[in-house]
Amino acid sequence: MAERERSHTRPLGGVFVAHSQVLSPPDVQRALTRMAHEVVERNGGVEDIVVIGLQTGGVPLSARMAEILGHIEGATLPVGCLDVAFYRDDIGLRPVLPEAVTNIPVDLAGKVVVLVDDVLFTGRTIRAALNALNDFGRARSVQLAVMVDRGHRELPIRPDYVGKNLPTRREEMVDVGDEGVWIGTLEHK
C-alpha cells in the first residue's frame, strides 16, 4: 500500500506508512455484513434505526452498513454524518476539516442511533460524539459499531459491534480505507 497523507492528524502531521494488512477489502465487507446482522438481531429489525457515521473515517462505512441493513430488512434507513470538532476536549490539536460536515437528517428523539467509526482508540471521539448527539434530540439508545478496536481506552467506552479486535502499540497507527485495514506508523516529514 502506498504512503498516504494523514491530514486529520495535523498539526502532528506526517505520512502513514503501512506495514502489514490486517483485513482485505472483502474481509471488511464480510465484517460489515456480520455487524449489520448483529444490529438486526439485537434490535429485532431496523425500525427506528438511524445510522450515523463519524467524520471522516466512519462516513463511508456507515453508508455501506446502512445499505446492508436495508438489504437485509428490505427497508431504507436514514443515514447521517457527524463532525465532532466543536465538541472535542483537544480543540486546536485537530483542525476543522472543510470536507467534514455534519448532517443529521432526522430528529433523533426516540430513535436508535447506530454510530459508526473506523477505529476505536482512546474513546475521546466517541465521548465528543455522544455530547454532540444530545443536541439533536434524545435518542432512545445509542449503539457503537467500529471496524477496528485497537485498545488503549482513556474513557469507559466500549463498542457494541466490532469488525476486528486488534491489539496495538500506542505509537502504531491503523488505517481503514478502500484498500482494507492496514497497520503502520505515522512518519514525520
Add this chain to the structure above:
Amino acid sequence: MRPHHLLSIADLGRDGIAEVLSVAEAFAEVERRSMPKVPTLRGKVVATLFFEESTRTRLSFETAAKRLSADVLSLAVASSSVKKGESLRDTVETVEAMGIDALIIRHASAGAPHRVAAWATRARVINAGDGWHEHPTQALLDCFTVRQVLAERKGAAPEELGVDCFEGLRVLIVGDIRHSRVARSEVLAYSALGARVTLAAPGSLLPPSLEGWPVTVASDFDAALGDTDVVSLLRLQAERGSGSFVPSLREYTAGWGLTARRVALLGDEAIVTHPGPMVRGVEIASEVADLPRTVVTQQVTNGVAVRMAILFLLLGGEWPGVHADG
C-alpha cells in the same frame, strides 16, 4: 501559522481568509440546528470593549461567543470608568487582569486595536472597527455572503467553490470610501482573493491618496454598473463629517445613490451588499434595498457564523498535555 490577533485583513492573506470562510461554513451548519450552541469555548471569557456605538457588530460578536459557550462581558463605555478619565491602556489592563481571553474592540481612532494588542499579555485582540482604518470581520462576512450566493446559483455547496470563485470577480465599492473602514478591509480582502476592485465616489469622498491600493477608480459610475458582479454600497459617515464633503444629500443621491434607474443598469446576476446600517433614500433607494439581489439580511445572519469562526480560530487550542488521536 495563524495570527495571534485579528487587527487587519492583511494578517490573514489569501490562505487565512480561505480558512476563515471554510470554518465559518461549519458554524453556519451549527446555526441551522434547532439547538444552535456548541461547547467549544467553554471556560473562555470574551470581552467586548466598544468605544463607539454599534448595534449589529456588538450583538453579532456576543451571539457568536455565546453560541460557542464562552462567557461574555460587555463594557458599556458610557457607564464605565472611561467616563471618569481612565486611559485606554489602564482600561485594557484592568480588563485583562480579570483573566479575559479575547478583547473585541471598536474605537474611533485608527490603530487603537493595534495599541491594545501591543499591551495585551495574554488576551487575543479582535478589531471590530477602528476609525477610518479597518473592519476585518465585516469584509470577511461580505466575502462569505458573496460566495454563498454564487454557490446557491450554481447549486453547489459554498465549500466546493473554495476561494477560486473570487478570481476575476468584478467588485464595485461605492460611496464614502474616504471615511469607511469597511471599504479598506474589503479592498484588502477581495483583492487578496483575486477579485478586481473598482471604487466609485465623488472626488471629495475618495481618500487623499490611493497610492499602493490595488484598485481602479471608475470615471463613470453608471457605465461601471454594467460591468460589475458585486456592488458594495457604503453609508455616508455623517458622524465622521461626511456631510461637509458633499453639497447636499439630495445631490449625493442623484450622483452616487443606487436608485431604481441605476439598478436597471446592473447585470441580472449582480449582487448588492451593504454593511448596514442602511440609510434608505440616500445611498440606496428603498425599493432597491428590498430586491432579492440585495443581501443585507443574509450578511447579518452570516456575521454570526463568521465571528464564531474567528473566535474559534483565535481561541481554540492551547490544551497542553493532550495528544491528537483517538
